[in-house]
Amino acid sequence: MDFNLQYAFELLGTYVFAISGALAVRDKEHDVFGAGFTGFITAIGGGSLRDILLGSYPLVWVGDIWVLYAILAGVLTAFVFPSIMLKLRKTMFLFDTLGIALFTVLGVEKALSLGVRPEIAAIMGMFSAVMGGVIRDTLVNEIPILFRKEVYASACLAGAILYLVLNYFGIERDWNLIISGSLIFTIRILAVKYKLSLPRLD
């Protein structure tokens, strides 16, 4: 994949995460600052946690100012066009799903490049994608979506594992990104469409 294309996707994913984060607190007692703050945390939380756990510095958004600008753009979009954004819920959902698919596989890749074992890299990939939302939900005092929603983090974990398996068998990296990301995207879309969920303990 063209490096610039991948980078553009990453910024787009960050932008969409920031929008969804800022909109997530609309029905709560949050002012615009709180909404912006929540958008920010949602967008950077997962990647930051991954890098802190791996001891990889500087954090992505600390080292690359464009990440911050993508977040600001997302928050502003949520502020200026909130009703349009809410009408675009389905489109937003698609982008958000693209975002978690992309962040998972890139997170796995980054962890591997830092020399950790594949099992750890799978966890780090999943964390990259979902922990921003977990931190957001915890801050606004809700049970994290991770625990409630149809197959979500588990889709990421499945994609992360597929990436590692294909990588082990020598599949070319760009194809691997596309195939493994598509698995996450597909599982998540089907889970929402057909309201699939994992069983509970009982």
Next chain:
Amino acid sequence: MDFNLQYAFELLGTYVFAISGALAVRDKEHDVFGAGFTGFITAIGGGSLRDILLGSYPLVWVGDIWVLYAILAGVLTAFVFPSIMLKLRKTMFLFDTLGIALFTVLGVEKALSLGVRPEIAAIMGMFSAVMGGVIRDTLVNEIPILFRKEVYASACLAGAILYLVLNYFGIERDWNLIISGSLIFTIRILAVKYKLSLPRLD
């Protein structure tokens, strides 16, 4: 500013944060240990998060034992004189506001000294001041004060940005600390006095 004077202010700010943290759980189901724990988290949370995000080790309170003693003194004060402390609410509020003003500008300065861009330094300064309270509120299962209260974190962000602007134009550092800190202090005092708040999204 005299180094020792600044250091004394930092310890005083830490002391006040610990008092307010320990008192914050008085109406909750917390024993004295839980109150002390909450005071500790409130006092060290913001600075620790800033330093972890920046990868700057050792953390302040790990490297300087006097910070811990200031916290212990604050927690003990809250334990021994709880009713006096509650009567001194207005005085405490003033010190707390001084604390967030000071921690913001010193946080910006520290981040700049570690070589990050000004935009990032502004966020780090704000985090230094407010994230201890956010972590405290999350732990005691409340919506963080950051999201509810009259202009609070946004006052810190405004002061942080002023510091960076004045720094850019070469204002001498001590004056800058005083001017930018005063802006935070003034906004916060006025916001509470006149119940100013930022608009909500709707």
Next chain:
Amino acid sequence: MDFNLQYAFELLGTYVFAISGALAVRDKEHDVFGAGFTGFITAIGGGSLRDILLGSYPLVWVGDIWVLYAILAGVLTAFVFPSIMLKLRKTMFLFDTLGIALFTVLGVEKALSLGVRPEIAAIMGMFSAVMGGVIRDTLVNEIPILFRKEVYASACLAGAILYLVLNYFGIERDWNLIISGSLIFTIRILAVKYKLSLPRLD
């Protein structure tokens, strides 16, 4: 203590923490993935926070894959034998108490070995044992057990301080581990048996 014996105990403690974490969400709206996730966070949370605060990398579970396998075994045990595990509540409680005793003293030891002052090492030891549970409770939107339960974190702190005192007086390390760990174990068991709790602020 034989290194291998200590290591076996650590893995056993991790295994038990993972079981108790996974079972903690049985009455909540969590699916099996959420339960496994919670077990994982409970097991690695305390040690990871300690190492992040100390800047000690790699984190234990990132560097040693057996920790992850112990967690997976714990989560599977909770899944496959939930009712047996709940009947074994008393046995589980004993192992859990052994776990916090062990993690506290080993956490103190690790912090000391990284060169921090004893006061800081005591806090790090306590954090190693209890913060996994605090993070778990925060995620599932409950007031952390730390703040509610009979003498819990304070027992760990007492044992940590005893370890440091005995260490100061030159007691041999293995005996120190056993004596200080036993103090934690005994306080906790007595506190639960006689429903002892620390006073509240009022």
